[in-house]
Amino acid sequence: MTAEYVNAGAVATLDAFIADPKTGLTPEELDDFFPAVLETNRLNGKMYSFPFCKSVLMMYFNKKVLSEAGLAQPPKTWDEFLTQARQIKANTGKRAWAVSVDTSTIDGMIFSMGGDVIKDKSTLFDSPESVKVFELFETLAKEDLAIQIPPNTYDDETALSQDQVAFIFRSSSGKSSISLLMANRQDQWGMSNIPQADPAHPHTVLYGPNIVVFNTTPDQQAAAWDFAKFFTSREQSTRWALGTGYMPIRKSSAQDPKIQAMWGEWEYNRAAYDCLAFARPEPNAPGWQEVRNLVDKSLTSVLTGLKTGKDAAVELKKAADAALNKK
Numbered sequence: 001m002t003a004e005y006v007n008a009g010a011v012a013t014l015d016a017f018i019a020d021p022k023t024g025l026t027p028e029e030l031d032d033f034f035p036a037v038l039e040t041n042r043l044n045g046k047m048y049s050f051p052f053c054k055s056v057l058m059m060y061f062n063k064k065v066l067s068e069a070g071l072a073q074p075p076k077t078w079d080e081f082l083t084q085a086r087q088i089k090a091n092t093g094k095r096a097w098a099v100s101v102d103t104s105t106i107d108g109m110i111f112s113m114g115g116d117v118i119k120d121k122s123t124l125f126d127s128p129e130s131v132k133v134f135e136l137f138e139t140l141a142k143e144d145l146a147i148q149i150p151p152n153t154y155d156d157e158t159a160l161s162q163d164q165v166a167f168i169f170r171s172s173s174g175k176s177s178i179s180l181l182m183a184n185r186q187d188q189w190g191m192s193n194i195p196q197a198d199p200a201h202p203h204t205v206l207y208g209p210n211i212v213v214f215n216t217t218p219d220q221q222a223a224a225w226d227f228a229k230f231f232t233s234r235e236q237s238t239r240w241a242l243g244t245g246y247m248p249i250r251k252s253s254a255q256d257p258k259i260q261a262m263w264g265e266w267e268y269n270r271a272a273y274d275c276l277a278f279a280r281p282e283p284n285a286p287g288w289q290e291v292r293n294l295v296d297k298s299l300t301s302v303l304t305g306l307k308t309g310k311d312a313a314v315e316l317k318k319a320a321d322a323a324l325n326k327k
Helices: 002-007 015-019 027-031 035-039 063-068 078-092 103-112 128-142 155-161 172-181 218-231 234-244 251-255 257-265 271-275 288-303 309-324
Strands: 055-062 095-099 146-148 165-171 189-193 204-207 279-281
Touching: 015 218, 035 279, 055 063, 055 103, 055 172, 055 271, 063 078, 063 165, 078 095, 078 128, 078 165, 095 128, 095 155, 103 128, 103 165, 103 204, 103 288, 128 146, 128 288, 128 309, 146 288, 155 165, 155 172, 165 172, 172 189, 172 271, 189 271, 218 234, 234 251, 234 257, 251 257, 288 309
Parallel strands: 095 146, 095 165, 204 279
Antiparallel strands: 055 165, 055 189, 055 204
16 A cells, blocks of 8 residues: 555655664664565665554464374364364364455465565566465365455354364464464464475565555644654553554564563464564555456456466466556
């Protein structure tokens, strides 16, 4: 969305505010932000927005369903994921995954395969890593190992909480709602980094809103930056994280006693924070909102059996490139 604002000339660059010796941020303060958290705000080498609150794509798992299938631990790799999905179906009759069609999930999976989604205004949806992702969904659909939930719902969270599936993939900020659904059953579910092609070199996708400063008057812009700086301070970032389920965006927040106490309350409370070090932002490019719609349609065509995974990926690349290069 920020890229669309930039194209419209609606937002100010923040580089001058950040570098201001009196009201900006010191190098030490900037270094306190995770690199990916800052990178997601850059467009054409300039900072047009500033990080607000962040989350990452996680795998949520139902321990009861895994146990029924004879599985002790959730999968670490995508090969293990498919093997476990088949075992769950064979031993319980249940599907492994309630799929919420979402571009960010696809991007995170491509990252976890060791791939990327865009380079120099050209998408990489036809890359080997991307094709593997779409072919995985094709296999899950053909073998009836997954269910697709209705769009724009959270029925996957309900399915997980009612022991209907073993896995769902959602933002780490969803921990709060799933915790409510699993009330008094905290020992029967967990969350972890998504499966990887190579667990030694993990990746996932970074979510979350950013702050922009609109092109108004100099005084209003200065006040907006003042608020952004205050709101993303360690104290406020920590307070926001504790109250909402989002993650603190400052490295130093890890030392806060309240954060430490929260991590100690449940063994999975720190899982999302540990993913920040290798999380990757999604593209910040004009036209990406349209691309997201195209990705959703492509995945749906695979899940419904209308296209093979490879055909969907190749056709998606052509349509997405056209969307990004509109004049």
